[in-house]
Amino acid sequence: xxxxxxxxxxxxxxxxxxxxxxxxxxxxxxxxxxxxxxxxxxxxxxxxxxxxxxxxxxxxxxxxxxxxxxxxxxxxxxxxxxxxxxxxxxxxxxxxxxxxxxxxxxxxxxxxxxxxxxxxxxxxxxxxxxxxxxxxxxxxxxxxxxxxxxxxxxxxxx
Amino acid sequence: xxxxxxxxxxxxxxxxxxxxxxxxxxxxxxxxxxxxxxxxxxxxxxxxxxxxxxxxxxxxxxxxxxxxxxxxxxxxxxxxxxxxxxxxxxxxxxxxxxxxxxxxxxxxxxxxxxxxxxxxxxxxxxxxxxxxxxxxxxxxxxxxxxxxxxxxxxxxxxxxxxxxxxxxxxxxxxxxxxxxxxxxxxxxxxxxxxxxxxxxxxxxxxxxxxxxxxxxxxxxxxxxxxxxxxxxxxxxxxxxxxxxxxxxxxxxxxxxxxxxxxxxxxxxxxxxxxxxxxxxxxxxxxxxxxxxxxxxxxxxxxxxxxxxxxxxxxxxxxxxxxxxxxxxxxxxxxxxxxxxxxxxxxxxxxxxxxxxxxxxxxxxxxxxxxxxxxxxxxxxxxxxxxxxxxxxxxxxxxxxxxxxxxxxxxxxxxxxxxxxxxxxxxxxxxxxxxxxxxxxxxxxxxxxxxxxxxxxxxxxxxxxxxxxxxxxxxxxxxxxxxxxxx
Numbered sequence: 247x248x249x250x251x252x253x254x255x256x257x258x259x260x261x262x263x264x265x266x267x268x269x270x271x272x273x274x275x276x277x278x279x280x281x282x283x284x285x286x287x288x289x290x291x292x293x294x295x296x297x298x299x300x301x302x303x304x305x306x307x308x309x310x311x312x313x314x315x316x317x318x319x320x321x322x323x324x325x326x327x328x329x330x331x332x333x334x335x336x337x338x339x340x341x342x343x344x345x346x347x348x349x350x351x352x353x354x355x356x357x358x359x360x361x362x363x364x365x366x367x368x369x370x371x372x373x374x375x376x377x378x379x380x381x382x383x384x385x386x387x388x389x390x391x392x393x394x395x396x397x398x399x400x401x402x403x404x
Numbered sequence: 405x406x407x408x409x410x411x412x413x414x415x416x417x418x419x420x421x422x423x424x425x426x427x428x429x430x431x432x433x434x435x436x437x438x439x440x441x442x443x444x445x446x447x448x449x450x451x452x453x454x455x456x457x458x459x460x461x462x463x464x465x466x467x468x469x470x471x472x473x474x475x476x477x478x479x480x481x482x483x484x485x486x487x488x489x490x491x492x493x494x495x496x497x498x499x500x501x502x503x504x505x506x507x508x509x510x511x512x513x514x515x516x517x518x519x520x521x522x523x524x525x526x527x528x529x530x531x532x533x534x535x536x537x538x539x540x541x542x543x544x545x546x547x548x549x550x551x552x553x554x555x556x557x558x559x560x561x562x563x564x565x566x567x568x569x570x571x572x573x574x575x576x577x578x579x580x581x582x583x584x585x586x587x588x589x590x591x592x593x594x595x596x597x598x599x600x601x602x603x604x605x606x607x608x609x610x611x612x613x614x615x616x617x618x619x620x621x622x623x624x625x626x627x628x629x630x631x632x633x634x635x636x637x638x639x640x641x642x643x644x645x646x647x648x649x650x651x652x653x654x655x656x657x658x659x660x661x662x663x664x665x666x667x668x669x670x671x672x673x674x675x676x677x678x679x680x681x682x683x684x685x686x687x688x689x690x691x692x693x694x695x696x697x698x699x700x701x702x703x704x705x706x707x708x709x710x711x712x713x714x715x716x717x718x719x720x721x722x723x724x725x726x727x728x729x730x731x732x733x734x735x736x737x738x739x740x741x742x743x744x745x746x747x748x749x750x751x752x753x754x755x756x757x758x759x760x761x762x763x764x765x766x767x768x769x770x771x772x773x774x775x776x777x778x779x780x781x782x783x784x785x786x787x788x789x790x791x792x793x794x795x796x797x798x799x800x801x802x803x804x805x806x807x808x809x810x811x812x813x814x815x816x817x818x819x820x821x822x823x824x825x826x827x828x829x830x831x832x833x834x835x836x837x838x839x840x841x842x843x844x845x846x847x848x849x850x851x852x853x854x855x856x857x858x859x860x861x862x863x864x865x866x867x868x869x870x871x872x873x874x875x876x877x878x879x880x881x882x883x884x885x886x887x888x889x890x
Contacts, residue, residue, distance in 0.1 A: 351534075
């Protein structure tokens, strides 16, 4: 949540697992952005869904940095989504399977102050499954692009 | 023979599948409760410095990292033959009590509660946490999420990270707390004690206030007479962080009490070829198959078992709730599976009260929170009560402290045989003879495992050298696209 009296109403949130090779790009990008833009609120999380609610509550705009994997997503390339663009899950089957849209709806239904705008910037990755602490080469080269995209997004919102 | 499949099973942590086989006469012949998850942590722990394991094993699953962190730290204490100073032990237990409140609450409000609040046969679209909040009130939802946020903040303060904690080390912890932090934790603990009472009241109003639910809880469909196991303190009260392991029989009589390091003398594991999860059982009684009763070594673990092995609770509000439960359910031990939900809500209160006790302890802000090990490392066992059952980490190292062998007996694993029994009985009673099996009836079969709050992300590690394998690829709506088999 934003600190009382602070001006930050935009949050950059890096998501990922830091020991699953390329799955850590969101975390790395958010750390790089925090170093380059110290006045911006930046958080990183290895959490999913339900547990993200208290982190994003109270912000007007949230820019999420994450990884995306699949045949349709080119490694090293940045993709931009809104929650409506993302696939929907089976619903509230368990805390792990709740998708972003369901989570936002739940927050709103409970009267929490949910962001008016959420942008997801995802970097196409090669391997988000293998235990490892190094990025694959294509993803290492693409990481600065994710940081640049986040910076542009922040500039576009001002 | 007809085959009914519940896949995926829902409102639990992890993945599993239930297969129900119904004969031509409409009677349930058998059920299979398969766990397809595989982790392999015991294998890749080998070759690692042992002090890394409390941090590595938190990655087994993201639901209960605190439990693995503590069991791992205690195993490291034993490997290095070192005892944490009182403040180190109390700081660990303070984090652990906070975690117990949050974790148990997720199960009641998000996973199991909807069955009772919305109704076991309510439409699927309503039978979830949102449906629960709409019935109990938005304030209940706000309290739940507020509690969760506060818990994450305290855990991050004490554990270094909100998830995948890092502060427990061999011999203690890496950081203490100052008076300002202590006061904050104390205020949160006071809120949690209120929240614990609120949750007990919700259970009383919604479940005990509904005769249909009371009949379900006390009926024969959800009942098994097993042995029970749990960690107890010197007064035979449950202690989630430390103690002796106590076993009682179907009449509540103690049949064993031992130090966790002796677990291999008392517990063995049976393997079946069609599932990756093993079946622990009591060695003294023996494996007699998937049956309950005095002659079967099948035992139960986790909330109801912990209260069944205990002579009372160590905190006053939890004690009052414990007495209420047994007076309603006809005494201790209670064999009614759905009473796990009641026991779990009592444990929320117990953990909150313990958290408050520790936050007010005069030792808690001391700087003496770690004893640095000096002995040569060898072998050690660490044991805690995870929310889902007894959790054991057993490590062996060489003289440098590099892991040569690791064995983890995980909470949910203890209850795999009981869950299998519970599912079969529920299916037999509820499905047999039905012309058409509706979704509500299948959900009631799922309630048989849901009472145990299983986490199959943690509880799996048997992979045979050969064996059949079936992979089903489905669309988002569940439609089967392709099946591959070997």
